[in-house]
Amino acid sequence: MKKLITIIFLFFIFILNFKNSILAQSVPKLQDSTNQFIVNKAFAIAPKSGIIYYKNNALFPGELFTDYINYTGLGEFDTMILTKSTHDSMLADVNSPAPNSFHDVYQQYYKNVKIEGAL
Numbered sequence: 001m002k003k004l005i006t007i008i009f010l011f012f013i014f015i016l017n018f019k020n021s022i023l024a025q026s027v028p029k030l031q032d033s034t035n036q037f038i039v040n041k042a043f044a045i046a047p048k049s050g051i052i053y054y055k056n057n058a059l060f061p062g063e064l065f066t067d068y069i070n071y072t073g074l075g076e077f078d079t080m081i082l083t084k085s086t087h088d089s090m091l092a093d094v095n096s097p098a099p100n101s102f103h104d105v106y107q108q109y110y111k112n113v114k115i116e117g118a119l
Contacts, residue, residue, distance in 0.1 A: 029073035037071040053101075061085065061104060080106040 028035040031047045038045070041058035045051075064072065065080035074080070084105040108118035 028071055030071070032073075035071060037068065056101075061102070065106065074108075075110075077111045079109045079112075081109060083107045 028037070030038060031045055031050070031052065033039065033045070038052065041054055042052050043055050044053040046053075059068075062082055065074070069078075072080075082104060084103075086103050088101045088103055108115040
């Protein structure tokens with residue numbers, strides 16, 4: 001009887017791990033090169049710095065973390081709050097890849113608790 005319970009328990013653990021690994025693979029990350037939603041809206045992605053340069057009018061401010069949150073890798077309890085937005089005068093030239101660009105900085109929260117170091 002103990003052997004049967006052990007086998008059932010191990011099978012249950014295996015199913016949970018398998019389900020979690022499948023879910024982890026299916027959630028696109030924001031800077032993942034296979035995330036076609038982001039790739040189609042960006043003209044450059046710099047994964048090391050965390051900067052994504054979006055095409056003009058590809059997204060409205062804050063829209064990524066509200067309407068398109070499923071493409072960011074964030075979970076249901078994550079929120080991103082805009083903390084800073086500055087106009088980039090270096091890219092103000094109409095011939096630049098992103099004229100009239102803004103740098104937006106967001107702070108991540110999990111269940112309304114600020115995540116330190118997650119900007």
